[in-house]
Amino acid sequence: MSPSSVVPGAAKSAALPDVRERAVVRFAGDSGDGMQITGSRFTMETALAGSDLATFPDFPAEIRAPVGTTFGVSAFQIHFGSAEVATAGDELDVLVAMNPAALTTNIKDLRPGGTVIVDTGAFTERNLLKAGYAANPLENGSLSEFRVLPIDIGKLTEAAVAGLGLTSKQTARSRNMWALGLVLWMYGRDRQVTTDWLLKKFSDEPAIANANVAVLNAGHAFGETAELSGELRPVSIGAAPAERGTYRTVSGTEAIAWGLVAGLKAAGLERMVFAGYPITPASPVLQVLTGLRAHGVVTFQAEDEIAAICAAIGASFAGSLGVTSSSGPGIALKTEAMGLAIATELPLIIVDSQRAGPSTGLPTKTEQSDLFQAVLGRNGDAPLAVISASTPSDCFDVAIEAVRLATKYMTPVFLLTDGYLANAAEPWKIPDPASLPTFPVQFRTDPEGFQPFLRNPATLARVWARPGTPGLEHRIGGIERSATSGNISYDPDNHATMTELRAAKIAGIAADIPEQEVSQGEDRGELAVVGWGSTFGPIHMAVQRARAEGRRVSHIHLRYISPFPRNLGDLLKRFDRVIVPEMNNGQLVMLLRAAYLVPAERFSQVNGKPFKVSTVLDAIRERTSGNGKGGAA
Amino acid sequence: MTATTAPVKMQPKDFASDQEVRWCPGCGDYAILKAVQKVLADIGASRENTVFVSGIGCSSRFPYYVSTYGFHTVHGRAPAVATGVKLANPALDVWVMTGDGDGLSIGGNHMLHVLRRNVDLQIVLFNNEIYGLTKGQYSPTSRQGTVSPTSPLGSLERPLSAATFALGAGGRFVARGIDTQQGPLVEVLKRAHAHRGASFVEVFQNCLVFNDGVFDEFTEKAVAEERQLHVEHGKPLLFGKNRQQGLRLDPAALALEVVTLGQDGVTMEDIVVHDETNRALAGMLAALEPPGPVALGVLYCAPVQDFTTAVFNQPAKGSGDIVALLKQGKTWTV
Numbered sequence: 001m002s003p004s005s006v007v008p009g010a011a012k013s014a015a016l017p018d019v020r021e022r023a024v025v026r027f028a029g030d031s032g033d034g035m036q037i038t039g040s041r042f043t044m045e046t047a048l049a050g051s052d053l054a055t056f057p058d059f060p061a062e063i064r065a066p067v068g069t070t071f072g073v074s075a076f077q078i079h080f081g082s083a084e085v086a087t088a089g090d091e092l093d094v095l096v097a098m099n100p101a102a103l104t105t106n107i108k109d110l111r112p113g114g115t116v117i118v119d120t121g122a123f124t125e126r127n128l129l130k131a132g133y134a135a136n137p138l139e140n141g142s143l144s145e146f147r148v149l150p151i152d153i154g155k156l157t158e159a160a161v162a163g164l165g166l167t168s169k170q171t172a173r174s175r176n177m178w179a180l181g182l183v184l185w186m187y188g189r190d191r192q193v194t195t196d197w198l199l200k201k202f203s204d205e206p207a208i209a210n211a212n213v214a215v216l217n218a219g220h221a222f223g224e225t226a227e228l229s230g231e232l233r234p235v236s237i238g239a240a241p242a243e244r245g246t247y248r249t250v251s252g253t254e255a256i257a258w259g260l261v262a263g264l265k266a267a268g269l270e271r272m273v274f275a276g277y278p279i280t281p282a283s284p285v286l287q288v289l290t291g292l293r294a295h296g297v298v299t300f301q302a303e304d305e306i307a308a309i310c311a312a313i314g315a316s317f318a319g320s321l322g323v324t325s326s327s328g329p330g331i332a333l334k335t336e337a338m339g340l341a342i343a344t345e346l347p348l349i350i351v352d353s354q355r356a357g358p359s360t361g362l363p364t365k366t367e368q369s370d371l372f373q374a375v376l377g378r379n380g381d382a383p384l385a386v387i388s389a390s391t392p393s394d395c396f397d398v399a400i401e402a403v404r405l406a407t408k409y410m411t412p413v414f415l416l417t418d419g420y421l422a423n424a425a426e427p428w429k430i431p432d433p434a435s436l437p438t439f440p441v442q443f444r445t446d447p448e449g450f451q452p453f454l455r456n457p458a459t460l461a462r463v464w465a466r467p468g469t470p471g472l473e474h475r476i477g478g479i480e481r482s483a484t485s486g487n488i489s490y491d492p493d494n495h496a497t498m499t500e501l502r503a504a505k506i507a508g509i510a511a512d513i514p515e516q517e518v519s520q521g522e523d524r525g526e527l528a529v530v531g532w533g534s535t536f537g538p539i540h541m542a543v544q545r546a547r548a549e550g551r552r553v554s555h556i557h558l559r560y561i562s563p564f565p566r567n568l569g570d571l572l573k574r575f576d577r578v579i580v581p582e583m584n585n586g587q588l589v590m591l592l593r594a595a596y597l598v599p600a601e602r603f604s605q606v607n608g609k610p611f612k613v614s615t616v617l618d619a620i621r622e623r624t625s626g627n628g629k630g631g632a633a
Numbered sequence: 634m635t636a637t638t639a640p641v642k643m644q645p646k647d648f649a650s651d652q653e654v655r656w657c658p659g660c661g662d663y664a665i666l667k668a669v670q671k672v673l674a675d676i677g678a679s680r681e682n683t684v685f686v687s688g689i690g691c692s693s694r695f696p697y698y699v700s701t702y703g704f705h706t707v708h709g710r711a712p713a714v715a716t717g718v719k720l721a722n723p724a725l726d727v728w729v730m731t732g733d734g735d736g737l738s739i740g741g742n743h744m745l746h747v748l749r750r751n752v753d754l755q756i757v758l759f760n761n762e763i764y765g766l767t768k769g770q771y772s773p774t775s776r777q778g779t780v781s782p783t784s785p786l787g788s789l790e791r792p793l794s795a796a797t798f799a800l801g802a803g804g805r806f807v808a809r810g811i812d813t814q815q816g817p818l819v820e821v822l823k824r825a826h827a828h829r830g831a832s833f834v835e836v837f838q839n840c841l842v843f844n845d846g847v848f849d850e851f852t853e854k855a856v857a858e859e860r861q862l863h864v865e866h867g868k869p870l871l872f873g874k875n876r877q878q879g880l881r882l883d884p885a886a887l888a889l890e891v892v893t894l895g896q897d898g899v900t901m902e903d904i905v906v907h908d909e910t911n912r913a914l915a916g917m918l919a920a921l922e923p924p925g926p927v928a929l930g931v932l933y934c935a936p937v938q939d940f941t942t943a944v945f946n947q948p949a950k951g952s953g954d955i956v957a958l959l960k961q962g963k964t965w966t967v
């Protein structure tokens with residue numbers, strides 16, 4: 001066989017598919033190669049086949065970086081299996097590299113013996129040079145530890161669309177469908193949903209629609225007819241066990257948006273005013289919510305981040321649910337207004353899709369480094385509630401909880417997600433509407449004895465009196481107000497009282513949230529791995545493996561960060577050691593140490609990517625005795 | 634206390650809150666407060682449906698002194714907060730009270746966009762050409778050479794014209810008044826209230842502590858007639874003693890020039906008739922400054938659909954059923 005191409009032959013490979021439990025596939029190419037679309041289509045076909053899955057779209061900040069460059073590489077990774085899938089996968093089983101730049105930036109993640117499919121047509125001298133290759137890696141044996149499938153995808157795509165009237169540019173842009181067709185064949189997946197999707201997407205341009213379908217089919221047929229025995233066998237990954245119900249795939253972004261809508265209904269409020277300003281990776285939440293007017297959602301694209309939060313606060317003052325959303329730099333701009341919402345005790349939700357900072361940082365890369373900003377980042381003593389989501393589907397429940405806390409406690413609530421969660425997708429069992437919570441809001445209507453800072457003695461929440469209500473006319477603002485009359489007060493003792501009241505109100509939420517559970521393992525032992533947010537998957541898998549090795553390790557994953565669950569300190573003290581893996585330079589760990597004086601250890605990763613399971617597993621192994629011996633090392 | 638609107642006609646004093654007014658005695662803000670309370674009474678405003686939103690500064694203490702709903706927010710952001718109030722409940726009658734620092738410096742961006750969007754608000758900008766609450770620093774409307782704690786040798790920056798800014802931002806209603814001229818101020822504020830959309834009213838307001846007399850050159854009784862041009866839609870642009878002076882368009886310079894009736898053959902025919910729907914004319918009027926006359930009254934009023942009406946006129950798709958929302962797209966059943 002020629003080293004540079006695989007040619008379909010006449011002999012049909014009768015090989016039976018390999019049955020495997022899981023696989024990790026990554027599509028990588030130029031940012032103009034349509035890798036995100038390829039990945040999402042593969043995800044949909046995989047989900048419909050019933051496998052569990054997790055995805056990791058990873059793309060550059062530039063929309064169309066110069067063609068062929070390493071910094072312009074866009075990738076989409078999917079981990080799928082017939083057993084539980086909690087992360088996007090540490091190592092790749094299959095890498096699709098549409099050009100040399102995609103190969104050089106991604107090959108390090110392919111496991112030894114893994115398969116790499118390359119489009120040889122893109123391995124021109126120019127592209128090799130741009131990717132920094134002195135010699136063609138397909139020819140110099142540097143890929144010998146992998147199974148390389150060199151295929152001239154460009155040429156085969158041209159052949160597939162011959163006579164269909166496509167320009168050469170349009171032809172080149174449909175190469176991704178060829179790759180998709182082949183990988184769908186490799187995993188025995190259907191093509192119907194993708195075909196339907198293409199026909200619908202290009203319904204105005206039937207020539208393009210038909211050509212893309214033809215290319216998809218050509219890639220699939222290539223797999224079926226290629227003489228690849230030994231090189232490539234179809235792999236079968238079955239359905240994962242799942243509860244009965246109706247499922248869909250959901251990204252963190254969609255789940256946040258829909259969770260907010262569900263929360264709005266649960267609160268019995270007529271309207272949500274969602275105000276945002278375009279910023280990566282948060283703007284998709286605004287986009288999903290735009291058009292949900294029938295659900296009571298009014299979206300407002302403000303002139304800047306400050307206006308966005310201020311409009312949300314104005315809406316809450318007027319009796320709607322005010323929500324704003326952004327990412328780190330935008331959140332920083334909103335800080336002063338958060339103080340106003342805290343001072344005036346209005347409900348407000350601030351969704352922060354965290355990205356790598358400081359400043360512009362890495363806009364498309366994930367991080368958890370806004371935790372201090374969320375918990376502490378304001379002038380004055382300015383407490384608010386901070387909660388976090390751990391998986392794309394968890395975003396739905398957390399968004400509902402944010403609405404509950406904001407309206408019940410008349411407080412801003414920070415909802416932390418991150419760039420990974422926002423873009424990642426997984427299968428989600430659509431909840432039964434009857435199972436959704438309700439927590440109807442009571443607006444004040446009775447003028448008798450009214451003052452705007454009357455408090456519910458149990459929650460310390462002040463009354464919500466909306467304009468339009470006769471007899472409740474009142475004035476609020478950022479100047480300190482009297483605890484007894486609500487009027488402006490510069491009295492120092494009153495300020496001390498109000499500072500304590502604001503703190504006590506937030507602290508009191510601890511009585512209204514579940515005690516911290518141990519998500520895996522015992523409630524005592526040698527090591528607790530404490531996480532929050534999107535590190536759930538890798539910690540979960542690492543702890544599972546460590547426990548299978550007999551290690552006395554448990555996984556504790558926080559949803560509530562301000563306030564912490566009431567039993568958290570006691571729980572942590574029952575472990576010999578505590579380690580806190582975070583995608584920041586050590587923020588939760590510092591809060592835990594400050595709150596509980598526990599010797600929690602920092603374990604940071606700030607490379608813009610989710611943790612690998614192996615990274616966390618190694619950290620666990622280093623800190624535990626292993627083999628069920630137990631006890632402190 | 635009754636929970637419904639009283640059948641008796643409300644008086645200005647019914648719009649006074651129980652809070653002690655804390656402006657310096659003699660401040661022009663008192664006169665504006667008085668004018669607004671009269672407007673509220675005259676237009677039959679209901680306390681429960683009226684909201685005053687302000688930023689930070691002397692002017693922004695305003696909401697505390699009216700008996701309606703009020704929100705004293707953060708510096709410069711009142712237009713954004715007010716936009717949120719209107720998006721939540723477009724039926725509320727919302728006023729934004731701001732100043733030259735609040736509305737044109739720290740909040741300049743929001744002012745620009747609230748005007749451009751044409752959010753249905755009355756925006757009253759108290760222009761005293763100084764930062765009062767922080768003790769007298771020069772502001773974006775201070776004239777060049779203003780001596781202040783932060784410009785001891787005189788300010789170097791050229792001032793911003795509030796009305797010109799509002800026109801440039803796409804405001805559809807731009808008017809001016811003087812704090813102490815209650816009659817015309819009340820009329821201008823009523824017109825602002827009647828205009829559906831963002832109504833921008835610049836009020837020349839005397840800060841007697843830090844910038845006393847800064848508008849004397851056109852507000853002093855002795856010069857008032859010569860230096861004030863009270864514009865009225867459909868009426869010739871005349872001013873001065875016996876209304877002998879007027880504005881004529883110099884076609885070569887594309888500018889307004891001051892002429893005297895009866896001199897050099899000038900007749901009423903030459904005098905420009907005010908057309909408040911003419912944006913170019915409004916721009917020329919806004920730019921007039923002493924020693925010529927200062928234009929007062931409604932410089933521009935050309936209504937278009939306001940923002941929240943446009944928002945809620947857009948059709949809402951779908952049913953509002955959450956199950957349908959969650960099931961849109963591909964689903965599968967296990």
Ligand code: SF4
Binds near residue numbers: 655656659840843
């Ligand atoms: S400082 Fe000036 S503007 Fe402020 S209250 Fe006193 S006089 Fe009025």
